[in-house]
Amino acid sequence: MQTAKKSLPALLLAATMVLTACGGETASQQAAAPPAPVVQTMTVRLTDVPNVIELSGRARAFAEAEIRPQVTGIISERLFKEGDTVKKGQALYQIDAAEYSAAVRSAEAALARAEATAAVARETAARFERLASINAVSQQEYDQAVASASQAEADIGIQKAALDRARIDLARTKISSPIEGRIGRSSFTQGALVTQNQTEPLARVLQTDPIYVDLTVSSARLLTWRQRIADGDIATTDQNTIPVDIILADGTPYPLPGDLEFSEVNVEESAGTVAVRVVVPNPENLILPGMFVRAKFVAGYYENVVTLPQSVVSRTPTGDATVMVVDREGIVQQRRITVEQNTDNTWTVLTGLSAGEQVATANLQTIREGMKVVPQPASEQTSAAQDTRGGSK
Numbered sequence: 001m002q003t004a005k006k007s008l009p010a011l012l013l014a015a016t017m018v019l020t021a022c023g024g025e026t027a028s029q030q031a032a033a034p035p036a037p038v039v040q041t042m043t044v045r046l047t048d049v050p051n052v053i054e055l056s057g058r059a060r061a062f063a064e065a066e067i068r069p070q071v072t073g074i075i076s077e078r079l080f081k082e083g084d085t086v087k088k089g090q091a092l093y094q095i096d097a098a099e100y101s102a103a104v105r106s107a108e109a110a111l112a113r114a115e116a117t118a119a120v121a122r123e124t125a126a127r128f129e130r131l132a133s134i135n136a137v138s139q140q141e142y143d144q145a146v147a148s149a150s151q152a153e154a155d156i157g158i159q160k161a162a163l164d165r166a167r168i169d170l171a172r173t174k175i176s177s178p179i180e181g182r183i184g185r186s187s188f189t190q191g192a193l194v195t196q197n198q199t200e201p202l203a204r205v206l207q208t209d210p211i212y213v214d215l216t217v218s219s220a221r222l223l224t225w226r227q228r229i230a231d232g233d234i235a236t237t238d239q240n241t242i243p244v245d246i247i248l249a250d251g252t253p254y255p256l257p258g259d260l261e262f263s264e265v266n267v268e269e270s271a272g273t274v275a276v277r278v279v280v281p282n283p284e285n286l287i288l289p290g291m292f293v294r295a296k297f298v299a300g301y302y303e304n305v306v307t308l309p310q311s312v313v314s315r316t317p318t319g320d321a322t323v324m325v326v327d328r329e330g331i332v333q334q335r336r337i338t339v340e341q342n343t344d345n346t347w348t349v350l351t352g353l354s355a356g357e358q359v360a361t362a363n364l365q366t367i368r369e370g371m372k373v374v375p376q377p378a379s380e381q382t383s384a385a386q387d388t389r390g391g392s393k
Helices: 002-032 098-133 139-171 219-231 378-391
Strands: 038-043 047-067 073-078 091-095 174-176 181-183 203-218 242-247 258-268 273-280 292-309 321-326 332-341 346-351 358-360 374-377
Touching: 038 378, 047 181, 047 273, 098 139, 203 292, 242 273, 258 292, 358 374
Parallel strands: 038 374
Antiparallel strands: 038 358, 047 203, 047 292, 073 091, 091 174, 181 203, 203 273, 242 258, 242 292, 258 273, 292 346, 321 332, 321 358, 332 346
């Protein structure tokens, strides 16, 4: 009995030591459990966003004229400076006109001879008419005199036409610009032989103020624009055009707006695209033909939508857009959304989010769906950081 009594305290002591050890392990495990991570979030707010369409295209001359000779000859003089602005009708080249001046004088002489011959024929016909009235000449002789007079009159018309043609050829020895614009380099120099209506132009004159910007868009999208214009969703000017902002190749905004016109369109059947044109004022010739530019214009507004930074939106392997939403209990949910690209690095969310929800904007690579987090709005984090910096001073 005494042995049993002595062993009971020992058992109680051993049990106490075991319980103490177990309790210490549980506390240690609890102390080692990591706290819920803090995730920066933004609150979803509904707003109206302009539907900004951005298209790329190339500048084209408003008018272009290829200068070609209409007569054959030697260029005796070039009358312009390459790169200058020329007026409509301004002389550009002078072809040696000696041969054509001689042709004009020859035609003038031929006309004078035809007029003299016609005068004699008319007098003869008038005299034969009097003689025929007294039967002094036969009717056949009279008829022949009248026919000769008519033929002489016709010869006058032929010679007048020949003189006009010779004068036209003489005038064409001075090659003029048919439009106003800037002239490029000359392909022929003084002393070069040029031929009538040759294939290679002497130079090109481009009218660049205003200037065209040709854009390409799908035919389905164009039909949507026209429908939205008819419904009043897209604002137009009094001339039924849409104001367009132009962005140059280096990203610089062009200072003058253009007008998007839907009247001049060409449907490319193989690609299903439509070419539309923007007319842009270009008084300083800042935009040159062939230059790559971008065009932006507002095609209506998205109402009651959400805008998110592009960095917040992820893509699934199937291409669906998703965001990480933190609910009221701090649990992360992956939400599928429908987005439309907006300007710069912003996405317009059309469906999938409601006002007041919290969207995670940081630590997106470390959080997973179903994870417990502590949401902290960006404004609160900014204030805390500012307080910390202020206390350290």
